Amino acid sequence: MVNNLFSAMRQSIVDGAPDTALALAQQALAAGLAPLEAINSGYVPGMHEVGEQFARAQMFLPDLMASAEAMRTAMAALEPEMKKSGSEREMAGIVVLGTTKGDIHEIGKSLVGTLLTAHGFCVHDLGVDVSGEKFAAKAGELNADIVGVSALLTTTMRNQRGVIESLEKAGLRSQVKVMVGGAPVTRSWAQEIGADGYAKDAMTAVALARELMHDKARATQNLSPEPA
Numbered sequence: 001m002v003n004n005l006f007s008a009m010r011q012s013i014v015d016g017a018p019d020t021a022l023a024l025a026q027q028a029l030a031a032g033l034a035p036l037e038a039i040n041s042g043y044v045p046g047m048h049e050v051g052e053q054f055a056r057a058q059m060f061l062p063d064l065m066a067s068a069e070a071m072r073t074a075m076a077a078l079e080p081e082m083k084k085s086g087s088e089r090e091m092a093g094i095v096v097l098g099t100t101k102g103d104i105h106e107i108g109k110s111l112v113g114t115l116l117t118a119h120g121f122c123v124h125d126l127g128v129d130v131s132g133e134k135f136a137a138k139a140g141e142l143n144a145d146i147v148g149v150s151a152l153l154t155t156t157m158r159n160q161r162g163v164i165e166s167l168e169k170a171g172l173r174s175q176v177k178v179m180v181g182g183a184p185v186t187r188s189w190a191q192e193i194g195a196d197g198y199a200k201d202a203m204t205a206v207a208l209a210r211e212l213m214h215d216k217a218r219a220t221q222n223l224s225p226e227p228a
């Protein structure tokens with residue numbers, strides 16, 4: 001039964017059908033299905049299918065845009081439910097999030113932001129096509145704990161390194177942890193550019209953000225003077 005729902009969700013993305021995607025999201029919520037499960041098992045496989053068809057030239061840019069619209073519509077319906085659990089908790093940390101310069105892919109980045117919010121992080125989402133300077137300025141202004149940088153294109157991945165350089169230039173690198181992600185990004189790329197961590201999906205990003213907060217707290221404790 002639930003598998004039929006997932007497969008209808010997947011198809012609504014492939015068809016680029018926002019109304020159907022929305023109706024299915026509402027159906028899932030009414031049935032008590034966890035929103036993240038609907039996203040991960042229903043809609044995201046549809047996005048992968050679309051990406052593959054686009055790569056094989058079986059789909060074109062307008063199709064990709066229609067699919068993205070369907071995905072955004074479904075996520076807008078599921079997001080409030082996902083965010084609910086975060087509102088009553090203690091603040092877990094401040095995160096500045098965005099998609100790197102030259103890149104307008106926002107769906108995965110926004111999902112990461114939603115889940116971080118749901119787990120108590122205070123997320124400032126700078127949106128898409130964000131320069132390194134903008135990341136650094138916002139991180140300084142908010143005294144951010146973590147900067148999260150998304151990139152979906154192999155050509156814009158290198159701008160993740162640029163964000164780290166901007167943080168260094170602004171004198172903020174030692175106090176801000178950097179996590180990177182996005183479909184073409186790998187752990188070894190994260191290491192190569194000197195990021196503090198990489199996560200393959202939104203749930204792993206939450207675990208990583210928590211780990212980075214622990215690292216920060218430990219580093220601060222080590223710096224504090226010994227008790228007399």
Ligand code: B12
Nearest residue numbers: 051103104105106107108148150153154181182183201202
């Ligand atoms: C939707 C889509 C679009 C939409 C984006 C709409 C929007 N508002 O976001 C539109 C139509 C605008 C678009 C445009 C383009 N796209 Co496009 N797009 C996609 C597609 C199909 C899906 C992306 C998506 O939303 N996935 C679903 C989300 C949930 O997954 P995700 O983004 O990977 O995010 C998850 C993880 O990566 C991770 N994550 C993401 N960000 C972060 C950040 C942090 C800090 C962390 C820790 C984790 C993390 O967690 C997320 C949630 O689980 C992909 C195919 C694919 N399989 O990725 C192609 C794809 C990325 N696009 C591609 C291309 C080529 C383009 C264009 C250049 C096409 C063109 N000719 O103009 C333009 C680029 C425009 C630009 N300058 O950015 C290529 C990239 C190829 C490459 N190697 O670089 C892909 C791979 C398609 C393909 N197979 O060829 N695209």
